[in-house]
Amino acid sequence: xxxxxxxxxxxxxxxxxxxxxVLHVGTETVRTxxxxxxxxxxxxxxxxxASLAQRRNGELTALxxxxxxxxxxx
Numbered sequence: 001x002x003x004x005x006x007x008x009x010x011x012x013x014x015x016x017x018x019x020x021x022v023l024h025v026g027t028e029t030v031r032t033x034x035x036x037x038x039x040x041x042x043x044x045x046x047x048x049x050a051s052l053a054q055r056r057n058g059e060l061t062a063l064x065x066x067x068x069x070x071x072x073x074x
Contacts, residue, residue: 001025001033010034011050 001023009019016030023030043049 001029003033003037006030006033007037007049007053010037010046011053013046 005023006019009022014022016027016034019030020027038044038049041049041052043052
């Protein structure tokens with residue numbers, strides 16, 4: 001699952017079931033990957049994720065890459 005896309009959808013306020021529908025995966029898959037993103041970025045929920053992105057000038061790609069464990073931006 002693409003962490004950048006999931007991060008963006010989480011920040012938009014979509015529910016896990018809405019995200020699952022968009023990405024054609026199960027709700028539990030979304031929940032698992034969201035928890036992983038939160039843990040890697042040191043946040044606890046969508047609001048904190050959005051706040052972190054805003055503090056970093058909305059650099060969603062950089063946040064997604066960091067959550068995916070990629071430093072090179074790919």
